[in-house]
Amino acid sequence: MKGFEYLQEELDQMKEQGTFRKLVPLESEQGSKVVIDGREVIQLSSNNYLGLTSHPRLRKAAIEATEKYGAGTGSVRTIAGTFSMHEELERNLAKFKHTEASLVFQSGFTTNQGVLSSILTSEDVVISDALNHASIIDGIRLTKAARKVYKHVDMEDLERALKECSDYRVRLIVTDGVFSMDGNIAPLPQIVELAEKYDALIMVDDAHASGVLGENGRGTVNHFGLDGRVHIQVGTLSKAIGVLGGYVASTQTLIDYLIHKGRPFLFSTSHPPAVTAACIEAINVLLEEPELIEKLWDNAKFFKDGLTKLGFDTGKSETPVTPVIVGDEKKCHQFSDKLLEYGVFAQGIAFPTVSKGQARVRTIVTAQHSKEELQEALNLFEKAAKELNIL
Numbered sequence: 001m002k003g004f005e006y007l008q009e010e011l012d013q014m015k016e017q018g019t020f021r022k023l024v025p026l027e028s029e030q031g032s033k034v035v036i037d038g039r040e041v042i043q044l045s046s047n048n049y050l051g052l053t054s055h056p057r058l059r060k061a062a063i064e065a066t067e068k069y070g071a072g073t074g075s076v077r078t079i080a081g082t083f084s085m086h087e088e089l090e091r092n093l094a095k096f097k098h099t100e101a102s103l104v105f106q107s108g109f110t111t112n113q114g115v116l117s118s119i120l121t122s123e124d125v126v127i128s129d130a131l132n133h134a135s136i137i138d139g140i141r142l143t144k145a146a147r148k149v150y151k152h153v154d155m156e157d158l159e160r161a162l163k164e165c166s167d168y169r170v171r172l173i174v175t176d177g178v179f180s181m182d183g184n185i186a187p188l189p190q191i192v193e194l195a196e197k198y199d200a201l202i203m204v205d206d207a208h209a210s211g212v213l214g215e216n217g218r219g220t221v222n223h224f225g226l227d228g229r230v231h232i233q234v235g236t237l238s239k240a241i242g243v244l245g246g247y248v249a250s251t252q253t254l255i256d257y258l259i260h261k262g263r264p265f266l267f268s269t270s271h272p273p274a275v276t277a278a279c280i281e282a283i284n285v286l287l288e289e290p291e292l293i294e295k296l297w298d299n300a301k302f303f304k305d306g307l308t309k310l311g312f313d314t315g316k317s318e319t320p321v322t323p324v325i326v327g328d329e330k331k332c333h334q335f336s337d338k339l340l341e342y343g344v345f346a347q348g349i350a351f352p353t354v355s356k357g358q359a360r361v362r363t364i365v366t367a368q369h370s371k372e373e374l375q376e377a378l379n380l381f382e383k384a385a386k387e388l389n390i391l
């Protein structure tokens, strides 16, 4: 069919530049190893930090919920699609995050969109870290609020922005808790100090911190001992939690408001019973099996230290998200392809997900990896990098 030649032209350019990517289908469940193209390879690309996607307790909860309540919910939450288990999950999440209330959205992406697009008007300003996740950027695009972007984790620049914004009704500072491409942690104590000095609200996206940082994985706010001083915590149920969805944890007022105004919440069907039941069980696992988080950090340290010793540039990573920075886009994808050929699945990430010239193979180890698997991965990183003159 004719009509999309203009799109094909752009795709052809991407092919020429070596940035055109094919999807990589997995033929097994998610785990420390996965099957790709009939071959078992070490998985270093998932966000399955704790291995919960295939945890027996989550599987069982999902199966039992499907048997009891069926496959779908048949409605949006506000009409006929709220099951008691949706509210149970929200009560448990609020308790877990030490907040008054919480609300679950269809994904982390739609949570950011839903929150940002509904709570700000043209009387307000949103002040955002330059490296915030795409869903925050898109959420901000949907508001009529004024926008300011401060240099990545630069507190002087944030203060400058706050000083310029005294006339707005609401100043909302938004930051990722853990930055998804670099694995560094936002300087939340300083952000809270500035917010309190300049009377601003704070929203933290803990997608990569929930289940990873803080007591039992409560996130960055808890990690820094700032419970009660950050107004909005959002996060995802699809990474360490192992299932699907997003949540916002905050005051009852904010949650009541989002039930009435959060557009993805209002206009998109609620999660199936299997998803909700598995998320409830995931929070129980976080509370009852803290050894998973210890194993995750132990593995992350082992792998990061190994990469550094080999001479790789792992940037500013402080968490299990560990980039191996290559720089050149084409070389980065060649590196990733070679790693896959040798038996390691570690995706290359290039512009526009990261800045031009900052292409990297992003690795995330999980609690499921054995030290042997990680050592084997390190050996293969070294071998592939030497062949491509990256090391």
Ligand code: PMP
Residues within 6 Å of the ligand: 107, 108, 109, 110, 112, 133, 135, 176, 180, 205, 207, 208, 236, 237, 238, 244, 245, 246
């Ligand atoms: N925020 C951040 C910081 C993320 O890394 C992601 C996941 N890519 C999201 C939000 C979106 O979460 P989800 O995959 O649940 O939509």
